[in-house]
Amino acid sequence: MTQDMATSPEPEPQATELISGGHLVAKALKAEGVDVIYTLCGGHIIDIYDGCVDEGIKVIDVRHEQVAAHAADGHARITGTTGCAVVTAGPGTTDAVTGVANALRAESPMLLIGGQGALSQHKMGSLQDLPHVDMMAPITKFAATVPHTERVADLVSMAFRECYNGAPGPSFLEIPRDVLDAKVPRDRARVPRPGGYRASTRRQGDPAAIERLADLLVNAEKPCILLGNQIWTTRATDAATELVRTLNVPAYMNGAGRGTLPPGDPHHYQLSRRYAFNNADVIVIVGTPFDFRMGYGRRLSPEATVVQIDLDYRTVGKNRDVDLGIVGDPGLILSAVTQAASGRSDNGASGRKAWLEELRAEETKAYEKRLPLQHSGASPIHPYRLVHEINEFLTEDSIYIGDGGDIVTFSGQVVQPKSPGHWMDPGPLGTLGVGIPFVMAAKQARPDKEVVALFGDGAFSLTGWDFETLVRFDLPFVGIVGNNSSMNQIRYGQGAKYGKDRERVGNTLGDVPYSEFARMLGGHGEEVREPGQIRPALERARESGKPSLINVWIDTDVYAPGTMNQTMYK
Numbered sequence: 001m002t003q004d005m006a007t008s009p010e011p012e013p014q015a016t017e018l019i020s021g022g023h024l025v026a027k028a029l030k031a032e033g034v035d036v037i038y039t040l041c042g043g044h045i046i047d048i049y050d051g052c053v054d055e056g057i058k059v060i061d062v063r064h065e066q067v068a069a070h071a072a073d074g075h076a077r078i079t080g081t082t083g084c085a086v087v088t089a090g091p092g093t094t095d096a097v098t099g100v101a102n103a104l105r106a107e108s109p110m111l112l113i114g115g116q117g118a119l120s121q122h123k124m125g126s127l128q129d130l131p132h133v134d135m136m137a138p139i140t141k142f143a144a145t146v147p148h149t150e151r152v153a154d155l156v157s158m159a160f161r162e163c164y165n166g167a168p169g170p171s172f173l174e175i176p177r178d179v180l181d182a183k184v185p186r187d188r189a190r191v192p193r194p195g196g197y198r199a200s201t202r203r204q205g206d207p208a209a210i211e212r213l214a215d216l217l218v219n220a221e222k223p224c225i226l227l228g229n230q231i232w233t234t235r236a237t238d239a240a241t242e243l244v245r246t247l248n249v250p251a252y253m254n255g256a257g258r259g260t261l262p263p264g265d266p267h268h269y270q271l272s273r274r275y276a277f278n279n280a281d282v283i284v285i286v287g288t289p290f291d292f293r294m295g296y297g298r299r300l301s302p303e304a305t306v307v308q309i310d311l312d313y314r315t316v317g318k319n320r321d322v323d324l325g326i327v328g329d330p331g332l333i334l335s336a337v338t339q340a341a342s343g344r345s346d347n348g349a350s351g352r353k354a355w356l357e358e359l360r361a362e363e364t365k366a367y368e369k370r371l372p373l374q375h376s377g378a379s380p381i382h383p384y385r386l387v388h389e390i391n392e393f394l395t396e397d398s399i400y401i402g403d404g405g406d407i408v409t410f411s412g413q414v415v416q417p418k419s420p421g422h423w424m425d426p427g428p429l430g431t432l433g434v435g436i437p438f439v440m441a442a443k444q445a446r447p448d449k450e451v452v453a454l455f456g457d458g459a460f461s462l463t464g465w466d467f468e469t470l471v472r473f474d475l476p477f478v479g480i481v482g483n484n485s486s487m488n489q490i491r492y493g494q495g496a497k498y499g500k501d502r503e504r505v506g507n508t509l510g511d512v513p514y515s516e517f518a519r520m521l522g523g524h525g526e527e528v529r530e531p532g533q534i535r536p537a538l539e540r541a542r543e544s545g546k547p548s549l550i551n552v553w554i555d556t557d558v559y560a561p562g563t564m565n566q567t568m569y570k
């Protein structure tokens with residue numbers, strides 16, 4: 001080669017930059033703000049991991065795909081951004097079904113990406129081939145196959161957009177192995193720009209309806225408001241607080257709406273809800289459907305004027321007639337109502353003093369009736385005593401997670417989150433096993449927070465092996481197992497229906513010391529048999545700085561009132 005040729009002014013032909021499907025996935029995840037994926041590996045999906053390395057996305061590998069999906073759901077709840085789980089084809093995807101279904105009923109925005117056999121082997125019987133999209137369609141807002149590598153990032157973004165259509169929920173995307181692994185010229189693949197591929201999800205309600213609601217509230221003598229899940233989903237805490245304070249309206253909270261007002265707040269009510277629903281003249285239901293938790297709407301006084309506000313058009317007026325329905329963002333709507341009502345010379349706030357006092361008296365009566373059980377010194381430990389101790393232990397920075405049957409029903413009555421967004425339960429699917437994955441997501445997203453989780457011994461067992469993942473990723477939390485060696489919530493119904501002598505069928509577990517399980521996996525564990533030992537054990541778990549399980553042996557033969565009323569089936 002001559003010197004002339006080496007320095008020739010002729011430009012070298014530029015190699016076209018190529019990019020693989022997995023790397024396009026990672027770019028689209030990054031554009032959505034996803035900083036962590038929950039996953040269990042498989043040969044169909046490894047190119048996504050490789051893309052995550054380039055984009056700086058953390059990969060948390062779990063021991064069961066159900067955990068990955070629940071963690072993505074939990075991530076969405078804690079952060080207000082979309083969660084993401086990545087699972088392999090076939091059994092990886094079927095294992096994740098429960099987590100996706102739970103997110104659908106809980107209105108939690110998450111994307112599940114599943115592997116799939118190569119398109120070139122479509123319907124030939126490739127390893128782990130199943131009709132994933134057909135399986136996922138009824139439990140997602142959007143389910144699709146990526147047909148070409150150029151479309152990978154575009155379809156990931158489309159799936160994210162669909163998560164936010166109406167009330168949020170999950171999307172599913174399967175990516176065939178050859179589509180994921182193939183490389184295409186970078187400039188042929190559409191990679192949507194962060195923030196550029198969907199509209200704001202905040203929709204203002206109809207102004208005329210807002211005026212009407214302001215009128216109703218201003219003139220109400222006995223109003224009450226139920227602040228549901230969507231208050232937290234849409235981060236409407238401040239708007240809700242402002243409304244109840246300005247208009248002096250008693251507030252009840254459910255699901256993730258719990259903690260919107262702190263316990264002790266003059267507008268925070270809980271134990272008088274049934275009384276309020278029976279006696280109120282105006283009832284405003286925000287961001288929660290008339291499902292079984294609401295007796296399908298039948299538990300509201302037939303004489304009350306009922307208003308329903310929801311993100312989803314399909315939810316308003318479902319199962320029960322409403323007098324006014326408003327579709328849109330709860331925060332924007334509540335703020336607009338406060339503003340409309342504040343313009344009046346008298347917004348009626350002072351006239352509602354007697355109503356608030358009436359409800360407070362009901363609350364106090366119910367609370368005092370229960371208090372002796374919360375202080376019970378009995379051994380075996382009364383479940384009310386356990387949940388009372390947990391409630392006292394929580395700080396403003398404790399995220400509380402409940403995963404179980406009867407024991408969690410007890411805790412729903414007594415445990416009060418001290419801050420907004422610090423309460424996590426499965427939601428209306430009632431899925432046992434969300435506990436460990438929710439702990440994972442919460443501690444990963446908010447390392448500054450303390451995470452406290454109460455498990456039934458039955459519930460813990462479904463996903464308990466991922467305690468090891470918490471150890472591996474150094475995600476400490478305070479765990480408590482309310483151990484009655486039973487699936488007690490179900491046992492109660494069997495005893496009531498078939499008699500005491502036939503109640504122990506299919507619901508009895510071994511006497512497992514879960515503290516030892518925790519220690520075996522590298523965590524902190526203790527056994528508790530006496531009520532006075534609960535608090536010190538919780539403190540030691542807090543101090544340990546490790547994932548922990550305090551195994552508390554509780555009385556097997558007492559049941560929560562909600563379980564005895566079998567309210568979940570009514």
Ligand SMILES: Cc1ncc(C[n+]2csc(CCOP(=O)(O)OP(=O)(O)O)c2C)c(N)n1
Nearest residue numbers: 404405406407432456457458459487488489
């Ligand atoms: C995945 C799943 N399987 C089964 C059920 C039905 N179920 C509801 S409560 C319950 C018992 C749970 O037992 P445990 O967690 O020990 O709580 P306990 O009632 O004993 O306090 C069962 C099996 C469910 N909700 N979710």
Ligand SMILES: [Mg+2]
Nearest residue numbers: 456457458486
């Ligand atoms: Mg149990």
